[in-house]
Amino acid sequence: MSYLVLARKWRPQTFEQVVGQNHAVTTIRNAIAANRVAHAYLFSGPRGVGKTSLARILAKAMNCDQGPSPQPCQRCTHCLEITQGTSLDVFEIDGASNRGIDEIRELKQNIQYLPATGRYKIYIIDEVHMLTKEAFNALLKTLEEPPRHVIFVLATTEAHKVPVTILSRCQKFDFRRVSVSDIASQLESIADQEGIQTDSKALMSIARESDGSMRDALSLMDQVLSYSSGRVTYETVLEVLGLVDQGMVLQLLERVISGDMAAIVEIVDRVHMGGYDFKQFYKNLLEEIRTLLYFQLSPGSRETSATMHEEMKQREKILSMSSHHWLLSAMNQLLNVDAELRYASYPRFVMELALFRLAHLNEFLTLDQLLLDEETHPPATNTMSRPAMQSISSEPKVSEEQGSASPIVQETSDKSVSCQGFLNLLKHEAVLLSSILQRGELVLKNGSELEVRLPSGGSEAAFLDTGQLQSLAEEYFEKPVTVKVVQDENRAADKSSLTSNNQAEEARQLKRKALEHPLVRQVSEIFSGHLVEVRPRTHSFDEKEDTDD
Numbered sequence: 001m002s003y004l005v006l007a008r009k010w011r012p013q014t015f016e017q018v019v020g021q022n023h024a025v026t027t028i029r030n031a032i033a034a035n036r037v038a039h040a041y042l043f044s045g046p047r048g049v050g051k052t053s054l055a056r057i058l059a060k061a062m063n064c065d066q067g068p069s070p071q072p073c074q075r076c077t078h079c080l081e082i083t084q085g086t087s088l089d090v091f092e093i094d095g096a097s098n099r100g101i102d103e104i105r106e107l108k109q110n111i112q113y114l115p116a117t118g119r120y121k122i123y124i125i126d127e128v129h130m131l132t133k134e135a136f137n138a139l140l141k142t143l144e145e146p147p148r149h150v151i152f153v154l155a156t157t158e159a160h161k162v163p164v165t166i167l168s169r170c171q172k173f174d175f176r177r178v179s180v181s182d183i184a185s186q187l188e189s190i191a192d193q194e195g196i197q198t199d200s201k202a203l204m205s206i207a208r209e210s211d212g213s214m215r216d217a218l219s220l221m222d223q224v225l226s227y228s229s230g231r232v233t234y235e236t237v238l239e240v241l242g243l244v245d246q247g248m249v250l251q252l253l254e255r256v257i258s259g260d261m262a263a264i265v266e267i268v269d270r271v272h273m274g275g276y277d278f279k280q281f282y283k284n285l286l287e288e289i290r291t292l293l294y295f296q297l298s299p300g301s302r303e304t305s306a307t308m309h310e311e312m313k314q315r316e317k318i319l320s321m322s323s324h325h326w327l328l329s330a331m332n333q334l335l336n337v338d339a340e341l342r343y344a345s346y347p348r349f350v351m352e353l354a355l356f357r358l359a360h361l362n363e364f365l366t367l368d369q370l371l372l373d374e375e376t377h378p379p380a381t382n383t384m385s386r387p388a389m390q391s392i393s394s395e396p397k398v399s400e401e402q403g404s405a406s407p408i409v410q411e412t413s414d415k416s417v418s419c420q421g422f423l424n425l426l427k428h429e430a431v432l433l434s435s436i437l438q439r440g441e442l443v444l445k446n447g448s449e450l451e452v453r454l455p456s457g458g459s460e461a462a463f464l465d466t467g468q469l470q471s472l473a474e475e476y477f478e479k480p481v482t483v484k485v486v487q488d489e490n491r492a493a494d495k496s497s498l499t500s501n502n503q504a505e506e507a508r509q510l511k512r513k514a515l516e517h518p519l520v521r522q523v524s525e526i527f528s529g530h531l532v533e534v535r536p537r538t539h540s541f542d543e544k545e546d547t548d549d
Protein backbone atom coordinates (compact mmCIF):
# COMPACT_ATOMS: atom_id res chain seq x y z
CA MET A 1 0.00 0.00 0.00
CA SER A 2 1.29 3.45 -0.88
CA TYR A 3 2.28 5.85 1.87
CA LEU A 4 -0.62 7.77 3.43
CA VAL A 5 0.37 11.35 4.20
CA LEU A 6 -0.18 12.69 7.70
CA ALA A 7 -2.89 15.09 6.56
CA ARG A 8 -5.02 12.14 5.41
CA LYS A 9 -3.97 9.67 8.04
CA TRP A 10 -4.82 12.02 10.90
CA ARG A 11 -7.91 13.57 9.39
CA PRO A 12 -10.55 14.02 12.17
CA GLN A 13 -12.94 11.07 12.33
CA THR A 14 -15.02 12.14 15.34
CA PHE A 15 -16.35 15.42 16.64
CA GLU A 16 -13.79 15.37 19.48
CA GLN A 17 -10.88 15.30 17.02
CA VAL A 18 -11.88 18.51 15.22
CA VAL A 19 -9.44 21.23 16.33
CA GLY A 20 -10.34 24.88 16.88
CA GLN A 21 -14.00 24.82 15.72
CA ASN A 22 -15.82 24.30 19.00
CA HIS A 23 -18.69 26.64 18.07
CA ALA A 24 -19.66 24.54 15.04
CA VAL A 25 -18.98 21.16 16.64
CA THR A 26 -21.02 21.91 19.76
CA THR A 27 -23.99 23.26 17.78
CA ILE A 28 -24.14 20.26 15.43
CA ARG A 29 -23.72 17.70 18.23
CA ASN A 30 -26.51 19.31 20.24
CA ALA A 31 -28.73 19.41 17.14
CA ILE A 32 -28.18 15.68 16.57
CA ALA A 33 -28.90 14.85 20.21
CA ALA A 34 -32.10 16.95 20.16
CA ASN A 35 -33.20 15.64 16.72
CA ARG A 36 -33.02 19.20 15.29
CA VAL A 37 -30.65 18.59 12.36
CA ALA A 38 -31.24 21.05 9.53
CA HIS A 39 -31.65 19.97 5.92
CA ALA A 40 -28.87 22.30 4.66
CA TYR A 41 -25.63 23.63 6.15
CA LEU A 42 -23.03 26.03 4.78
CA PHE A 43 -19.48 25.70 6.14
CA SER A 44 -17.26 28.65 5.20
CA GLY A 45 -13.73 29.50 6.21
CA PRO A 46 -10.02 29.30 5.25
CA ARG A 47 -8.43 26.23 3.74
CA GLY A 48 -7.53 23.24 5.87
CA VAL A 49 -9.56 24.07 8.99
CA GLY A 50 -11.95 21.10 8.93
CA LYS A 51 -14.97 22.02 6.77
CA THR A 52 -15.16 18.82 4.69
CA SER A 53 -14.00 16.68 7.63
CA LEU A 54 -16.86 17.94 9.79
CA ALA A 55 -19.30 17.28 6.94
CA ARG A 56 -18.12 13.64 6.78
CA ILE A 57 -18.42 13.27 10.55
CA LEU A 58 -21.98 14.63 10.33
CA ALA A 59 -22.72 11.99 7.67
CA LYS A 60 -21.39 9.29 9.99
CA ALA A 61 -23.45 10.55 12.91
CA MET A 62 -26.66 10.51 10.85
CA ASN A 63 -26.12 7.07 9.24
CA CYS A 64 -24.38 5.19 12.05
CA ASP A 65 -26.08 1.93 13.06
CA GLN A 66 -26.28 3.30 16.62
CA GLY A 67 -27.52 6.69 15.49
CA PRO A 68 -28.40 9.27 14.71
CA SER A 69 -25.85 9.83 17.45
CA PRO A 70 -23.41 12.65 18.32
CA GLN A 71 -20.82 9.89 18.86
CA PRO A 72 -20.61 7.60 15.79
CA CYS A 73 -19.29 4.16 16.66
CA GLN A 74 -16.53 4.04 13.96
CA ARG A 75 -17.09 0.26 13.70
CA CYS A 76 -20.30 -0.25 11.75
CA THR A 77 -20.42 -0.65 7.98
CA HIS A 78 -21.70 2.86 7.35
CA CYS A 79 -19.00 4.54 9.48
CA LEU A 80 -16.23 2.51 7.83
CA GLU A 81 -17.52 3.17 4.31
CA ILE A 82 -17.76 6.92 4.92
CA THR A 83 -14.23 6.93 6.38
CA GLN A 84 -12.92 5.09 3.30
CA GLY A 85 -14.94 7.23 0.89
CA THR A 86 -16.89 4.31 -0.57
CA SER A 87 -20.35 4.96 0.85
CA LEU A 88 -23.18 4.84 -1.70
CA ASP A 89 -25.20 7.37 0.32
CA VAL A 90 -22.58 10.10 0.77
CA PHE A 91 -21.81 12.13 -2.35
CA GLU A 92 -18.83 14.50 -2.40
CA ILE A 93 -19.20 16.84 -5.37
CA ASP A 94 -16.46 19.18 -6.56
CA GLY A 95 -18.20 22.48 -7.25
CA ALA A 96 -15.35 23.68 -9.47
CA SER A 97 -15.69 20.85 -12.01
CA ASN A 98 -19.47 20.26 -11.66
CA ARG A 99 -20.57 23.86 -11.82
CA GLY A 100 -23.09 23.90 -14.64
CA ILE A 101 -26.86 23.64 -14.76
CA ASP A 102 -26.74 20.15 -16.28
CA GLU A 103 -24.98 18.72 -13.23
CA ILE A 104 -27.54 20.35 -10.92
CA ARG A 105 -30.40 18.89 -12.99
CA GLU A 106 -28.88 15.42 -12.64
CA LEU A 107 -28.55 15.96 -8.89
CA LYS A 108 -32.23 16.99 -8.63
CA GLN A 109 -33.27 13.79 -10.38
CA ASN A 110 -31.12 11.54 -8.19
CA ILE A 111 -32.16 12.92 -4.81
CA GLN A 112 -35.69 11.60 -5.32
CA TYR A 113 -34.47 8.04 -4.80
CA LEU A 114 -34.18 6.62 -1.29
CA PRO A 115 -30.76 5.91 0.28
CA ALA A 116 -29.12 2.64 -0.74
CA THR A 117 -28.29 1.38 2.76
CA GLY A 118 -28.37 4.25 5.24
CA ARG A 119 -31.01 6.57 6.66
CA TYR A 120 -29.95 9.68 4.74
CA LYS A 121 -28.36 10.69 1.49
CA ILE A 122 -25.69 13.33 2.29
CA TYR A 123 -24.62 15.67 -0.51
CA ILE A 124 -21.33 17.48 0.24
CA ILE A 125 -20.66 20.17 -2.37
CA ASP A 126 -17.12 21.51 -1.95
CA GLU A 127 -16.13 24.97 -3.26
CA VAL A 128 -19.80 25.68 -3.86
CA HIS A 129 -19.07 29.30 -4.77
CA MET A 130 -17.76 28.06 -8.14
CA LEU A 131 -21.26 27.13 -9.35
CA THR A 132 -22.66 29.31 -12.10
CA LYS A 133 -25.54 31.71 -11.54
CA GLU A 134 -27.86 29.42 -13.49
CA ALA A 135 -26.78 26.40 -11.43
CA PHE A 136 -27.47 28.25 -8.18
CA ASN A 137 -30.90 29.25 -9.41
CA ALA A 138 -31.68 25.65 -10.38
CA LEU A 139 -30.62 24.49 -6.91
CA LEU A 140 -32.77 26.99 -4.97
CA LYS A 141 -36.05 25.11 -4.74
CA THR A 142 -34.43 21.75 -4.07
CA LEU A 143 -32.20 23.28 -1.37
CA GLU A 144 -35.19 24.90 0.31
CA GLU A 145 -37.43 21.80 0.37
CA PRO A 146 -35.41 18.64 -0.24
CA PRO A 147 -36.85 15.16 0.41
CA ARG A 148 -36.84 14.08 4.04
CA HIS A 149 -33.98 11.66 3.44
CA VAL A 150 -31.58 14.28 2.01
CA ILE A 151 -29.12 16.58 3.82
CA PHE A 152 -27.00 19.16 2.00
CA VAL A 153 -23.62 20.35 3.30
CA LEU A 154 -22.09 23.17 1.24
CA ALA A 155 -18.44 24.11 1.82
CA THR A 156 -16.60 27.19 0.55
CA THR A 157 -13.57 29.34 1.18
CA GLU A 158 -15.29 32.42 -0.30
CA ALA A 159 -18.73 32.76 1.27
CA HIS A 160 -19.15 36.28 -0.12
CA LYS A 161 -19.51 34.75 -3.62
CA VAL A 162 -22.46 32.59 -2.59
CA PRO A 163 -25.80 34.24 -3.48
CA VAL A 164 -27.90 35.52 -0.62
CA THR A 165 -30.78 33.34 -1.79
CA ILE A 166 -28.61 30.27 -1.09
CA LEU A 167 -27.37 31.62 2.26
CA SER A 168 -30.92 32.21 3.47
CA ARG A 169 -31.76 28.52 2.97
CA CYS A 170 -28.81 27.20 5.02
CA GLN A 171 -27.51 27.23 8.55
CA LYS A 172 -24.17 29.01 8.14
CA PHE A 173 -21.06 28.30 10.21
CA ASP A 174 -17.94 30.44 9.86
CA PHE A 175 -14.89 28.30 10.48
CA ARG A 176 -11.91 30.09 12.02
CA ARG A 177 -8.18 29.78 11.58
CA VAL A 178 -6.73 27.40 14.14
CA SER A 179 -4.53 29.13 16.73
CA VAL A 180 -0.78 28.57 16.75
CA SER A 181 -0.92 26.96 20.20
CA ASP A 182 -3.69 24.53 19.14
CA ILE A 183 -1.79 23.51 16.00
CA ALA A 184 1.46 23.00 17.93
CA SER A 185 -0.36 20.93 20.54
CA GLN A 186 -1.99 18.74 17.87
CA LEU A 187 1.34 18.27 16.07
CA GLU A 188 2.97 17.20 19.33
CA SER A 189 0.18 14.69 19.97
CA ILE A 190 0.51 13.21 16.46
CA ALA A 191 4.31 13.06 16.76
CA ASP A 192 4.04 11.13 20.02
CA GLN A 193 1.67 8.59 18.48
CA GLU A 194 3.88 8.28 15.39
CA GLY A 195 7.04 7.88 17.48
CA ILE A 196 8.62 11.00 15.98
CA GLN A 197 11.27 12.91 17.93
CA THR A 198 10.51 16.61 17.97
CA ASP A 199 11.29 19.77 19.89
CA SER A 200 8.71 22.38 20.81
CA LYS A 201 10.54 25.20 19.00
CA ALA A 202 10.37 23.28 15.70
CA LEU A 203 6.65 22.53 16.11
CA MET A 204 5.97 26.17 16.97
CA SER A 205 7.75 27.28 13.78
CA ILE A 206 5.67 24.87 11.68
CA ALA A 207 2.49 26.07 13.39
CA ARG A 208 3.33 29.72 12.67
CA GLU A 209 4.12 28.98 9.03
CA SER A 210 0.84 27.11 8.49
CA ASP A 211 -1.17 30.33 8.80
CA GLY A 212 -3.96 28.75 10.83
CA SER A 213 -4.43 25.68 8.59
CA MET A 214 -4.17 22.30 10.31
CA ARG A 215 -3.82 20.53 6.97
CA ASP A 216 -0.97 22.83 5.91
CA ALA A 217 0.80 22.18 9.21
CA LEU A 218 0.65 18.41 8.71
CA SER A 219 1.86 18.76 5.11
CA LEU A 220 4.83 20.87 6.27
CA MET A 221 5.63 18.34 8.97
CA ASP A 222 5.52 15.55 6.38
CA GLN A 223 7.97 17.49 4.25
CA VAL A 224 10.40 17.94 7.14
CA LEU A 225 10.14 14.25 8.08
CA SER A 226 11.06 13.23 4.54
CA TYR A 227 14.31 15.14 4.92
CA SER A 228 15.23 14.29 8.50
CA SER A 229 14.23 10.59 8.65
CA GLY A 230 11.89 10.59 11.62
CA ARG A 231 13.28 13.53 13.57
CA VAL A 232 12.03 17.10 13.55
CA THR A 233 14.44 19.77 14.85
CA TYR A 234 14.32 23.54 14.69
CA GLU A 235 17.38 23.72 12.44
CA THR A 236 15.84 21.17 10.07
CA VAL A 237 12.59 23.13 9.86
CA LEU A 238 14.48 26.32 9.01
CA GLU A 239 16.56 24.57 6.37
CA VAL A 240 13.80 22.57 4.68
CA LEU A 241 11.09 25.23 4.71
CA GLY A 242 13.41 28.16 4.06
CA LEU A 243 12.22 30.01 7.14
CA VAL A 244 14.05 32.88 8.80
CA ASP A 245 15.22 32.27 12.35
CA GLN A 246 12.91 34.22 14.65
CA GLY A 247 15.87 34.94 16.89
CA MET A 248 17.56 36.71 13.97
CA VAL A 249 14.48 38.87 13.44
CA LEU A 250 14.42 39.83 17.12
CA GLN A 251 18.16 40.50 17.07
CA LEU A 252 17.71 42.76 14.06
CA LEU A 253 14.94 44.74 15.77
CA GLU A 254 17.16 45.20 18.82
CA ARG A 255 19.94 46.60 16.63
CA VAL A 256 17.52 48.83 14.75
CA ILE A 257 16.20 50.38 17.96
CA SER A 258 19.72 50.98 19.26
CA GLY A 259 20.69 52.54 15.90
CA ASP A 260 23.58 50.11 15.22
CA MET A 261 23.88 50.57 11.46
CA ALA A 262 26.85 48.23 11.04
CA ALA A 263 25.01 45.39 12.77
CA ILE A 264 21.98 45.98 10.55
CA VAL A 265 24.10 45.58 7.41
CA GLU A 266 25.70 42.44 8.84
CA ILE A 267 22.34 40.78 9.60
CA VAL A 268 20.95 41.69 6.16
CA ASP A 269 24.08 40.12 4.63
CA ARG A 270 23.39 36.92 6.60
CA VAL A 271 19.84 36.86 5.27
CA HIS A 272 21.12 37.40 1.73
CA MET A 273 23.89 34.79 1.93
CA GLY A 274 21.51 32.30 3.54
CA GLY A 275 19.36 32.44 0.41
CA TYR A 276 16.25 33.59 2.28
CA ASP A 277 13.46 35.34 0.44
CA PHE A 278 13.49 39.01 1.43
CA LYS A 279 9.72 39.18 1.01
CA GLN A 280 9.35 36.38 3.55
CA PHE A 281 11.86 38.10 5.82
CA TYR A 282 9.88 41.34 5.48
CA LYS A 283 6.69 39.47 6.42
CA ASN A 284 8.32 37.99 9.53
CA LEU A 285 9.67 41.37 10.55
CA LEU A 286 6.28 43.04 10.14
CA GLU A 287 4.53 40.28 12.10
CA GLU A 288 7.08 40.54 14.91
CA ILE A 289 6.59 44.31 15.23
CA ARG A 290 2.85 43.76 15.34
CA THR A 291 3.33 41.15 18.10
CA LEU A 292 5.54 43.52 20.09
CA LEU A 293 2.99 46.30 19.70
CA TYR A 294 0.28 43.98 21.00
CA PHE A 295 2.43 43.06 24.02
CA GLN A 296 3.20 46.73 24.64
CA LEU A 297 -0.47 47.74 24.60
CA SER A 298 -1.65 44.65 26.51
CA PRO A 299 1.03 43.55 29.01
CA GLY A 300 -1.20 40.78 30.38
CA SER A 301 -1.11 38.98 27.03
CA ARG A 302 2.60 38.22 27.39
CA GLU A 303 2.00 35.46 29.91
CA THR A 304 -0.74 33.77 27.86
CA SER A 305 1.05 34.04 24.50
CA ALA A 306 2.11 30.85 22.74
CA THR A 307 5.80 31.67 22.37
CA MET A 308 9.15 30.20 23.36
CA HIS A 309 10.86 31.27 26.59
CA GLU A 310 14.04 32.38 24.79
CA GLU A 311 12.06 34.46 22.31
CA MET A 312 10.01 36.02 25.10
CA LYS A 313 13.19 37.11 26.89
CA GLN A 314 14.36 38.85 23.71
CA ARG A 315 10.98 40.47 23.29
CA GLU A 316 11.02 41.74 26.87
CA LYS A 317 14.37 43.40 26.22
CA ILE A 318 13.09 45.03 23.02
CA LEU A 319 9.93 46.22 24.77
CA SER A 320 12.03 47.87 27.46
CA MET A 321 13.98 49.75 24.77
CA SER A 322 10.98 50.95 22.74
CA SER A 323 7.58 52.56 23.15
CA HIS A 324 4.29 51.93 21.40
CA HIS A 325 4.82 55.22 19.54
CA TRP A 326 8.03 53.86 18.04
CA LEU A 327 6.43 50.52 17.18
CA LEU A 328 3.47 52.25 15.51
CA SER A 329 5.79 54.44 13.45
CA ALA A 330 7.97 51.45 12.52
CA MET A 331 4.96 49.43 11.42
CA ASN A 332 3.71 52.34 9.33
CA GLN A 333 7.13 52.79 7.69
CA LEU A 334 7.36 49.08 6.82
CA LEU A 335 3.85 48.97 5.37
CA ASN A 336 4.84 51.79 3.03
CA VAL A 337 7.67 49.58 1.70
CA ASP A 338 5.36 46.68 0.79
CA ALA A 339 4.59 47.64 -2.82
CA GLU A 340 8.16 48.80 -3.44
CA LEU A 341 9.63 45.54 -2.16
CA ARG A 342 7.16 43.41 -4.09
CA TYR A 343 8.33 44.69 -7.48
CA ALA A 344 11.92 45.64 -6.63
CA SER A 345 14.77 44.39 -8.83
CA TYR A 346 17.09 44.57 -5.81
CA PRO A 347 14.97 43.74 -2.75
CA ARG A 348 18.04 43.57 -0.53
CA PHE A 349 18.78 47.26 -1.00
CA VAL A 350 15.14 48.20 -0.49
CA MET A 351 15.13 46.27 2.80
CA GLU A 352 18.40 47.87 3.94
CA LEU A 353 17.10 51.36 3.21
CA ALA A 354 13.87 50.65 5.08
CA LEU A 355 15.82 49.40 8.12
CA PHE A 356 18.08 52.48 8.06
CA ARG A 357 14.97 54.65 8.20
CA LEU A 358 13.71 52.70 11.18
CA ALA A 359 17.09 53.12 12.88
CA HIS A 360 16.67 56.91 12.63
CA LEU A 361 13.14 57.00 14.03
CA ASN A 362 14.46 57.76 17.51
CA GLU A 363 15.95 60.98 16.16
CA PHE A 364 12.49 62.38 15.51
CA LEU A 365 10.85 64.33 18.30
CA THR A 366 7.53 63.33 19.78
CA LEU A 367 4.60 65.74 19.76
CA ASP A 368 5.15 66.56 23.43
CA GLN A 369 8.81 67.28 22.80
CA LEU A 370 7.98 69.51 19.85
CA LEU A 371 5.53 71.56 21.87
CA LEU A 372 7.93 71.77 24.82
CA ASP A 373 10.76 72.88 22.55
CA GLU A 374 8.48 75.44 20.93
CA GLU A 375 7.58 76.91 24.32
CA THR A 376 11.20 76.98 25.48
CA HIS A 377 12.77 78.24 22.23
CA PRO A 378 10.13 79.96 20.10
CA PRO A 379 11.24 80.63 16.51
CA ALA A 380 11.71 84.17 15.23
CA THR A 381 8.92 83.79 12.66
CA ASN A 382 5.22 83.30 13.30
CA THR A 383 4.59 80.30 15.57
CA MET A 384 1.57 78.23 16.37
CA SER A 385 2.76 76.56 19.57
CA ARG A 386 0.20 77.01 22.29
CA PRO A 387 1.86 77.76 25.62
CA ALA A 388 0.05 76.14 28.47
CA MET A 389 -1.96 78.59 30.55
CA GLN A 390 -0.39 77.26 33.71
CA SER A 391 3.15 77.84 32.47
CA ILE A 392 2.34 81.39 31.41
CA SER A 393 0.79 82.31 34.73
CA SER A 394 3.37 80.40 36.82
CA GLU A 395 6.07 82.04 38.87
CA PRO A 396 8.96 81.44 36.43
CA LYS A 397 6.95 83.10 33.63
CA VAL A 398 6.14 86.12 35.80
CA SER A 399 9.74 86.59 36.80
CA GLU A 400 10.80 86.36 33.14
CA GLU A 401 8.36 89.00 32.05
CA GLN A 402 9.13 91.19 35.03
CA GLY A 403 12.65 91.42 33.72
CA SER A 404 11.51 92.40 30.22
CA ALA A 405 11.18 95.84 28.73
CA SER A 406 7.43 95.97 29.46
CA PRO A 407 7.00 94.56 32.95
CA ILE A 408 3.88 92.69 34.01
CA VAL A 409 1.39 94.49 36.16
CA GLN A 410 2.23 95.23 39.73
CA GLU A 411 -1.01 95.73 41.64
CA THR A 412 -1.44 99.37 42.67
CA SER A 413 -4.42 101.47 43.56
CA ASP A 414 -3.24 104.79 42.13
CA LYS A 415 -1.43 103.98 39.02
CA SER A 416 -2.44 102.26 35.78
CA VAL A 417 0.18 100.07 34.23
CA SER A 418 0.77 98.31 30.90
CA CYS A 419 -0.31 94.64 30.43
CA GLN A 420 2.34 93.53 27.98
CA GLY A 421 2.52 89.98 29.38
CA PHE A 422 -1.22 89.51 28.98
CA LEU A 423 -1.06 90.85 25.42
CA ASN A 424 1.66 88.29 24.63
CA LEU A 425 -0.69 85.57 25.84
CA LEU A 426 -3.51 86.82 23.61
CA LYS A 427 -1.26 86.46 20.56
CA HIS A 428 -1.44 82.70 21.16
CA GLU A 429 -4.86 82.29 22.75
CA ALA A 430 -7.06 84.79 20.91
CA VAL A 431 -5.73 86.14 17.63
CA LEU A 432 -8.76 88.32 16.92
CA LEU A 433 -8.69 89.93 20.37
CA SER A 434 -4.97 90.55 20.00
CA SER A 435 -5.40 92.22 16.60
CA ILE A 436 -8.15 94.49 17.96
CA LEU A 437 -6.22 95.48 21.07
CA GLN A 438 -3.22 96.39 18.95
CA ARG A 439 -5.29 99.39 17.78
CA GLY A 440 -5.78 100.53 21.35
CA GLU A 441 -4.37 100.28 24.83
CA LEU A 442 -4.90 97.82 27.70
CA VAL A 443 -4.56 99.04 31.29
CA LEU A 444 -5.15 97.27 34.63
CA LYS A 445 -6.38 99.62 37.33
CA ASN A 446 -6.49 98.86 41.03
CA GLY A 447 -5.50 95.28 40.28
CA SER A 448 -9.02 94.22 39.26
CA GLU A 449 -10.37 96.60 36.58
CA LEU A 450 -9.16 95.96 33.06
CA GLU A 451 -9.67 99.07 30.97
CA VAL A 452 -9.65 98.78 27.19
CA ARG A 453 -9.03 102.11 25.46
CA LEU A 454 -10.06 102.07 21.80
CA PRO A 455 -10.08 104.87 19.22
CA SER A 456 -13.38 106.73 19.08
CA GLY A 457 -15.25 106.47 15.81
CA GLY A 458 -13.64 103.13 14.95
CA SER A 459 -15.29 99.71 14.56
CA GLU A 460 -13.03 97.84 17.00
CA ALA A 461 -15.52 97.97 19.88
CA ALA A 462 -18.17 96.20 17.79
CA PHE A 463 -15.90 93.19 17.28
CA LEU A 464 -14.46 93.04 20.80
CA ASP A 465 -15.65 89.93 22.70
CA THR A 466 -15.56 91.28 26.26
CA GLY A 467 -16.71 87.93 27.70
CA GLN A 468 -13.79 86.06 26.20
CA LEU A 469 -11.41 88.84 27.22
CA GLN A 470 -12.65 88.75 30.82
CA SER A 471 -12.36 84.95 31.01
CA LEU A 472 -8.77 84.95 29.73
CA ALA A 473 -7.81 87.85 31.99
CA GLU A 474 -9.19 86.16 35.12
CA GLU A 475 -7.33 82.97 34.27
CA TYR A 476 -4.10 84.87 33.64
CA PHE A 477 -4.21 87.18 36.67
CA GLU A 478 -5.78 84.45 38.86
CA LYS A 479 -8.39 86.81 40.34
CA PRO A 480 -11.77 88.30 39.42
CA VAL A 481 -11.40 91.01 36.79
CA THR A 482 -13.97 93.42 35.32
CA VAL A 483 -13.63 94.69 31.76
CA LYS A 484 -14.38 98.30 30.86
CA VAL A 485 -14.30 99.56 27.25
CA VAL A 486 -13.47 103.25 26.83
CA GLN A 487 -13.73 105.24 23.58
CA ASP A 488 -10.57 107.35 23.68
CA GLU A 489 -11.12 110.61 21.78
CA ASN A 490 -7.42 111.36 22.00
CA ARG A 491 -6.79 108.40 19.71
CA ALA A 492 -7.50 109.30 16.09
CA ALA A 493 -10.06 107.10 14.42
CA ASP A 494 -7.83 106.72 11.41
CA LYS A 495 -5.48 104.63 13.55
CA SER A 496 -8.07 101.93 13.24
CA SER A 497 -8.76 102.21 9.54
CA LEU A 498 -9.39 98.52 9.01
CA THR A 499 -12.98 97.71 8.13
CA SER A 500 -14.75 94.60 9.32
CA ASN A 501 -13.94 92.91 6.02
CA ASN A 502 -10.26 93.70 6.43
CA GLN A 503 -10.32 92.32 9.95
CA ALA A 504 -11.96 89.15 8.74
CA GLU A 505 -9.37 88.81 5.99
CA GLU A 506 -6.55 89.35 8.47
CA ALA A 507 -7.93 86.69 10.75
CA ARG A 508 -8.23 84.29 7.82
CA GLN A 509 -4.60 84.91 6.92
CA LEU A 510 -3.52 84.24 10.49
CA LYS A 511 -5.47 81.01 10.48
CA ARG A 512 -3.94 79.99 7.16
CA LYS A 513 -0.47 80.68 8.49
CA ALA A 514 -1.24 78.52 11.48
CA LEU A 515 -2.21 75.56 9.28
CA GLU A 516 0.88 76.07 7.11
CA HIS A 517 3.23 76.30 10.08
CA PRO A 518 6.25 73.96 9.62
CA LEU A 519 5.84 72.39 13.04
CA VAL A 520 2.22 71.49 12.35
CA ARG A 521 3.16 70.01 8.99
CA GLN A 522 6.07 68.08 10.49
CA VAL A 523 3.91 66.59 13.25
CA SER A 524 1.30 65.56 10.68
CA GLU A 525 3.93 63.84 8.52
CA ILE A 526 5.60 62.02 11.43
CA PHE A 527 2.38 60.66 12.88
CA SER A 528 0.40 60.43 9.61
CA GLY A 529 -2.34 62.41 11.30
CA HIS A 530 -4.77 65.09 10.39
CA LEU A 531 -5.64 68.37 12.05
CA VAL A 532 -8.69 67.96 14.27
CA GLU A 533 -8.72 71.32 16.04
CA VAL A 534 -6.95 74.60 15.34
CA ARG A 535 -5.97 76.83 18.20
CA PRO A 536 -6.24 79.65 19.19
CA ARG A 537 -10.00 79.55 19.45
CA THR A 538 -11.83 82.32 17.59
CA HIS A 539 -15.52 81.51 18.08
CA SER A 540 -16.75 85.06 17.62
CA PHE A 541 -14.55 85.41 14.57
CA ASP A 542 -15.96 82.23 13.03
CA GLU A 543 -19.50 83.52 13.41
CA LYS A 544 -18.58 86.80 11.77
CA GLU A 545 -16.79 84.98 8.98
CA ASP A 546 -19.88 82.93 8.25
CA THR A 547 -22.05 86.06 7.95
CA ASP A 548 -19.49 87.74 5.71
CA ASP A 549 -19.46 84.73 3.43
